[in-house]
Amino acid sequence: MAQVTLNTLRKVYPNGFEAVKPASFTIEKGEFVVLVGPSGCGKSTMLRMIAGLEDITQGDLQIGDRIVNDVDPADRDIAMVFQNYALYPHMTVRKNIGYGLKNRKIAKDVIDQKVTDAANLLNLNDYLDRKPSQLSGGQRQRVAMGRAIVRDPSLFLFDEPLSNLDAKLRNQMRIEIKALQRRLGVTSVYVTHDQVEAMTMADRIIVMNGGEIEQIGTPAQVYHSPASTFVASFMGAPPMNLLDALVAENAAMIGGQTIAQFAGHGPVTLGIRPEDILPDPNGDFEINVTLIEELGAHRILHATWAGQTIMVSVAKDVTAETGTMHVAIKSDALSFFDAQTGRRL
Amino acid sequence: MKRAGFSIRWLPILLLLPQLSIILIFFYWPAAHAVRSSFFLQDPFGFGETFVGLKNYTSLLKSSAYLRSAQFTVIFTLMVTALSLSLALLLAVKADKVIKGAKTYRTFLMWVYAVAPPVAGVIGLVLFDQSWGPLKEFFGLFGWDFRLGVDYFDTAFAMVVISVWKQLPVNFIFFLSGLQSIPKSVREAALIDNRSASGRFWDVTFPLLAPTAFFLLIINITYALFDTFGIIDTVVKGEPSNNPMTLVYRVYVDGFRGNDLGGSSAQSVVLMVLVLALTVFQFRMVERRIHYT
Ligand SMILES: Nc1ncnc2c1ncn2[C@@H]1O[C@H](COP(=O)(O)OP(=O)(O)O)[C@@H](O)[C@H]1O
Ligand SMILES: [Mg+2]
Numbered sequence: 001m002a003q004v005t006l007n008t009l010r011k012v013y014p015n016g017f018e019a020v021k022p023a024s025f026t027i028e029k030g031e032f033v034v035l036v037g038p039s040g041c042g043k044s045t046m047l048r049m050i051a052g053l054e055d056i057t058q059g060d061l062q063i064g065d066r067i068v069n070d071v072d073p074a075d076r077d078i079a080m081v082f083q084n085y086a087l088y089p090h091m092t093v094r095k096n097i098g099y100g101l102k103n104r105k106i107a108k109d110v111i112d113q114k115v116t117d118a119a120n121l122l123n124l125n126d127y128l129d130r131k132p133s134q135l136s137g138g139q140r141q142r143v144a145m146g147r148a149i150v151r152d153p154s155l156f157l158f159d160e161p162l163s164n165l166d167a168k169l170r171n172q173m174r175i176e177i178k179a180l181q182r183r184l185g186v187t188s189v190y191v192t193h194d195q196v197e198a199m200t201m202a203d204r205i206i207v208m209n210g211g212e213i214e215q216i217g218t219p220a221q222v223y224h225s226p227a228s229t230f231v232a233s234f235m236g237a238p239p240m241n242l243l244d245a246l247v248a249e250n251a252a253m254i255g256g257q258t259i260a261q262f263a264g265h266g267p268v269t270l271g272i273r274p275e276d277i278l279p280d281p282n283g284d285f286e287i288n289v290t291l292i293e294e295l296g297a298h299r300i301l302h303a304t305w306a307g308q309t310i311m312v313s314v315a316k317d318v319t320a321e322t323g324t325m326h327v328a329i330k331s332d333a334l335s336f337f338d339a340q341t342g343r344r345l
Numbered sequence: 346m347k348r349a350g351f352s353i354r355w356l357p358i359l360l361l362l363p364q365l366s367i368i369l370i371f372f373y374w375p376a377a378h379a380v381r382s383s384f385f386l387q388d389p390f391g392f393g394e395t396f397v398g399l400k401n402y403t404s405l406l407k408s409s410a411y412l413r414s415a416q417f418t419v420i421f422t423l424m425v426t427a428l429s430l431s432l433a434l435l436l437a438v439k440a441d442k443v444i445k446g447a448k449t450y451r452t453f454l455m456w457v458y459a460v461a462p463p464v465a466g467v468i469g470l471v472l473f474d475q476s477w478g479p480l481k482e483f484f485g486l487f488g489w490d491f492r493l494g495v496d497y498f499d500t501a502f503a504m505v506v507i508s509v510w511k512q513l514p515v516n517f518i519f520f521l522s523g524l525q526s527i528p529k530s531v532r533e534a535a536l537i538d539n540r541s542a543s544g545r546f547w548d549v550t551f552p553l554l555a556p557t558a559f560f561l562l563i564i565n566i567t568y569a570l571f572d573t574f575g576i577i578d579t580v581v582k583g584e585p586s587n588n589p590m591t592l593v594y595r596v597y598v599d600g601f602r603g604n605d606l607g608g609s610s611a612q613s614v615v616l617m618v619l620v621l622a623l624t625v626f627q628f629r630m631v632e633r634r635i636h637y638t
């Protein structure tokens with residue numbers, strides 16, 4: 001278990017592309033941090049710099065009490081789980097899991113014991129003598145996990161470990177990984193482009209976009225108080241509604257109707273989560289529902305409001321029809337963003 | 346699913362006919378002829394033949410020249426195979442690490458592939474030449490009086506060097522593409538699991554190259570045994586008698602220079618059996634080989 005500190009860590013690839021702009025943050029001991037963002041935003045690059053698989057262009061990386069910029073990956077006391085599992089195809093599951101220990105001059109019986117323990121933990125006992133090609137995707141994923149946990153590293157790194165699995169297995173493994181991390185208490189950095197994974201697994205989320213960190217916060221903070229319109233639209237499915245509004249005389253207005261009190265002047269972007277718009281026959285606002293998406297537990301209403309499209313999420317027992325509908329708004333759940341920069345106001 | 350097939354029964358046979366007749370005329374018929382001639386003693390002037398049973402074979406075993414060639418062939422094949430495989434692997438590993446100018450470097454290593462064996466032999470002759478060969482002069486610096494075509498060891502040495510040089514590019518290309526087909530993440534996982542570069546090579550990289558290496562092993566043995574004919578012919582041209590030669594070359598020398606068609610046929614049959622054994626061995630190994638996914 002170790003604290004990890006990034007101090008203005010930056011990555012410029014040899015072709016001159018700046019994949020990670022100077023980033024600084026600290027990951028606490030035992031914390032599970034998820035790096036999330038659209039593909040190509042620099043998440044893997046960041047993780048690979050932490051792993052030592054990619055050179056650090058600038059800045060310092062500290063794991064535990066060492067600056068590890070120039071330390072080999074094998075000496076950083078980390079373990080990594082790759083997207084395509086990266087198992088050694090010619091080794092049995094047992095050898096795959098034990099390989100990292102074998103190279104660390106650990107006695108054979110100790111290795112055997114640790115491999116057995118890890119296999120128990122991951123339900124892999126029956127497969128120890130198989131080759132990776134004889135395993136299912138989920139089992140391979142478990143072997144990759146096993147290879148990471150036997151080492152007792154001070155830091156786990158995950159690069160989209162679940163994206164090759166089908167949806168059902170992904171949900172199951174998500175919970176398993178999270179539970180395992182809780183149990184072992186190992187500091188973890190987990191990269192994903194899937195905001196659901198980020199929300200459900202993270203102690204803290206780091207949202208990245210275009211090589212830059214947009215926001216660092218708990219899942220609740222990121223969800224309820226997004227730091228930018230990017231975060232607002234990236235986190236949550238369906239995403240937060242972003243509407244053009246006008247502030248005048250301490251009130252934010254859409255289509256001439258006051259939505260909420262707000263100090264300032266001029267155009268702003270107003271963010272409302274789809275579930276914070278409530279169908280209410282006595283509501284002040286009128287929307288025009290054009291399409292209803294049935295999702296079982298709830299429904300998504302696609303609608304227009306004063307010429308702007310919005311989405312409204314309603315519970316399954318709420319009757320909804322296309323056409324005019326009255327709604328109320330949870331005014332304490334609103335977010336305001338600068339209309340130009342998109343930063344939270 | 347609808348079975349794809351020919352509606353006319355004889356059409357596939359007709360389409361196969363050209364290929365089959367080529368194989369028949371140029372491979373099976375001469376082979377059968379060689380097997381037959383190996384039991385006969387041919388008249389040197391082409392008038393008739395006498396059945397001699399296994400005599401051609403037994404006299405092969407008694408011929409010290411033949412046994413010497415056999416011994417040389419074994420050593421030559423081992424040397425050429427081992428050297429060209431290991432050097433190519435070394436070069437491929439190095440080339441795989443190169444990022445800048447990788448293409449130039451690879452092209453540079455591969456062009457030899459386009460050189461025909463007799464041409465390789467001629468280039469070798471020039472390099473080792475008795476009066477002005479740069480390699481001969483280089484060896485002279487170390488007090489080695491290199492005498493191509495005169496000294497048995499020196500000639501063998503030149504044959505091995507030229508043959509290895511000629512075969513390097515093929516091995517290099519296969520090893521390099523083998524290396525590059527190893528998933529990057531597997532190597533990175535190894536980088537985290539093992540701090541020793543040589544440990545990573547022998548534990549992870551090499552086993553993943555093993556199918557390529559095995560394939561090349563067979564290719565190289567075949568090459569050293571048979572395809573070096575052109576190189577050997579160029580190097581020993583003029584006076585084959587005192588010089589080292591492989592079994593394949595001896596078939597040619599005894600048959601066409603010595604006019605001993607029966608003995609030379611017996612030698613060919615021995616080589617055929619050798620090829621057959623190699624092929625069986627290869628198929629056995631390919632069957633046993635693990636398939637990675
Ligand atoms: N070796 C490289 N050379 C140049 N650009 C690269 C290299 N690797 C990645 N990139 C670029 O850096 C950006 C970030 O890549 P990456 O960290 O893999 O993104 P993510 O994991 O968030 O999808 C991408 O635009 C990608 O094209
Ligand atoms: Mg990535």
